[in-house]
Amino acid sequence: MKQRVLSGMRPTGKLHLGNFSGALENWKRLQETYECFFFVADWHALSTDYAKTSDLRENVHLMLVDWLAAGLDPRKSTIFIQSYVPEHAELHILLSMITPIPWLERVPTYKEQQQELKDKDLSTYGFLGYPLLQSADILVYKADYVPVGIDQLPHLELTREIARRFNHLYKPVFPEPQPLMTEFPKIPGTDGRKMSKSYSNAIYLSDTREVVWEKLRTMVTDPKRIKRSDPGDPEICPVYGLHRVYSPQDIIKQVDVGCRTAGIGCIECKQWLNTALTEKLEPIWERRSRYLNDFSLVKGIAEAGAKRAREAASSVLAEVRAAIGL
Numbered sequence: 001m002k003q004r005v006l007s008g009m010r011p012t013g014k015l016h017l018g019n020f021s022g023a024l025e026n027w028k029r030l031q032e033t034y035e036c037f038f039f040v041a042d043w044h045a046l047s048t049d050y051a052k053t054s055d056l057r058e059n060v061h062l063m064l065v066d067w068l069a070a071g072l073d074p075r076k077s078t079i080f081i082q083s084y085v086p087e088h089a090e091l092h093i094l095l096s097m098i099t100p101i102p103w104l105e106r107v108p109t110y111k112e113q114q115q116e117l118k119d120k121d122l123s124t125y126g127f128l129g130y131p132l133l134q135s136a137d138i139l140v141y142k143a144d145y146v147p148v149g150i151d152q153l154p155h156l157e158l159t160r161e162i163a164r165r166f167n168h169l170y171k172p173v174f175p176e177p178q179p180l181m182t183e184f185p186k187i188p189g190t191d192g193r194k195m196s197k198s199y200s201n202a203i204y205l206s207d208t209r210e211v212v213w214e215k216l217r218t219m220v221t222d223p224k225r226i227k228r229s230d231p232g233d234p235e236i237c238p239v240y241g242l243h244r245v246y247s248p249q250d251i252i253k254q255v256d257v258g259c260r261t262a263g264i265g266c267i268e269c270k271q272w273l274n275t276a277l278t279e280k281l282e283p284i285w286e287r288r289s290r291y292l293n294d295f296s297l298v299k300g301i302a303e304a305g306a307k308r309a310r311e312a313a314s315s316v317l318a319e320v321r322a323a324i325g326l
Contacts (some may be wrong), residue, residue, distance in 0.1 A: 006071055006083065006143035007179065009038075010045045011059035013015060015066040016202035018187040018195040020284075021245055025069040026147055026182050027077075036077040037141055037309060040064060040302075043082050043089070047082040047130040048113070064298050067203050069288035077297040078312075080305035082137070087313035092129070092136040094320060098165055107131045108154050135159040138177050140313045145180040153179060170323040173316075185245050188238035190219045203277075205284055212277060216270045222259070225266065232266075239269055247276040 007027065015024070030036055040060050046053070060081060072079055082088055104110065105128070114122050138146055138159050146156055156179050186194060187200025196202065203215050219239055225269035226234035234240035234256050243255050251272055258264030291298055 002033070003144040004141060005030050005034040005036045005145045005147065006138050006141050006177075007036075007038055007147050008041040008044070008137060008288060009063065010041045011056065011063045012045065012049075013055075013059055014062060014204045014206050015070075015198050016187075016195055016197065016204045017242075018189075019066075020070055020200065020205060021187055022184040023147075024067065024072070027055045028071040028281055030147065030180075031073060037143070037312075038067070038072060038077055038079050039085075039137070039309070041137070043131055043133065047124075047126045047133075048117060048122065050124070050126065051120070059230060061295070062206075064302060065288060065291045068291045068298065068301070069205060069284045071284075071287075074305060076303045078305045078308045079301060080309045081302050084302065085309045085313055087140050087310060087317050088133070088136050091140045091313075091320065092133045094324065095132055095136055095139075095162055095166070096129065098169060099162055101128075103158060103161065103220060104128050104131060107158060114191040120240070123142035130153050131158050131184075132162070135162050139163060139174050139311075140316050142175055142316055143177045144175065145181040146177050147182045149182055149184050165325075166320075173319050173323050185198075186241070187245065188241040190215050190238070192220050192238040205281070205288065209285075212281070213274050216274050216277070217267070219270065221266045225259075228265045229262050231262045234259040239266070239273060242277070246280055247273060251276065 004223040007023070009019070009023065013247075027036065035317050042056060042060055045056060045059075049056075064079070066083075067079065068074075110128065110131075113127075134155055135158060139162070146159075148156055156177065160176040163176050166174055189195035189199055190203070191199065193199055193201060203212055207215070216239070221231040221239055222234075222237045224230065237259065240255060240259065243252050247255070251292060255264070255272065259269065272310055
């Protein structure tokens with residue numbers, strides 16, 4: 001049997017190149033080797049945005065569309081919506097009975113997000129307990145691996161601690177999930193900062209060819225390169241940062257040399273990037289148009305995925321209930 005991988009994503013809006021290169025391309029590769037469970041974490045979205053849910057359903061749908069457009073295959077992966085599988089919530093409740101509160105308070109993102117999101121009231125159990133819900137998401141499938149970046153390791157270590165505590169208190173049920181370390185490329189936004197929806201500097205998978213080119217055309221470059229004849233430094237240019245992710249090696253070399261010697265202008269550099277990026281996005285646009293216009297198809301994929309997920313999760317829950325004595 002294939003080893004099992006579990007990962008999810010909060011539906012906070014349209015997906016951009018950072019999401020694609022930082023997660024979806026990796027998920028697409030993993031589905032060829034592992035038994036993969038990928039879920040839209042709509043309950044997790046409520047942990048910080050419980051007061052504003054008017055866009056939640058649309059965001060869930062658009063996220064599924066973007067996943068399918070990016071190449072996730074429902075024939076190879078179990079793709080579903082978290083709230084369609086109540087076993088996540090049941091295991092979360094049972095694990096909350098044995099999890100010490102200080103374990104949750106020491107998760108690094110707990111205090112960090114409270115500082116970053118001062119405009120929101122995060123003094124709720126849902127926010128304190130969301131790392132435990134993440135643990136339930138993982139353990140309810142006995143996932144062998146979770147793809148993570150280094151900043152997410154504390155969350156996974158909490159899951160491993162909870163698995164050990166449960167196994168010690170009752171009987172061995174849960175394996176300790178291992179990190180599948182993933183080096184996420186840093187995708188610069190159009191203003192040079194990290195690409196993010198909150199910075200309004202993102203190129204979205206849903207953008208048209210015309211919109212992508214307009215964003216690239218007006219993208220910031222080396223601020224010291226004022227005139228066409230001025231040599232530049234590609235290492236501080238966000239356009240070059242995108243080239244290194246999406247362009248072939250020969251173009252990257254030409255851009256590097258051409259920028260430093262003023263052999264090429266910024267517009268020419270951006271045109272080369274536009275060609276490479278369009279080649280990458282064209283199959284995504286083609287698949288996206290198909291799924292975007294067929295709501296019932298996407299809904300059916302999510303429901304079929306939830307059915308498979310419930311079958312796997314209910315088997316684990318039966319073991320958990322028996323171990324506890326319920």
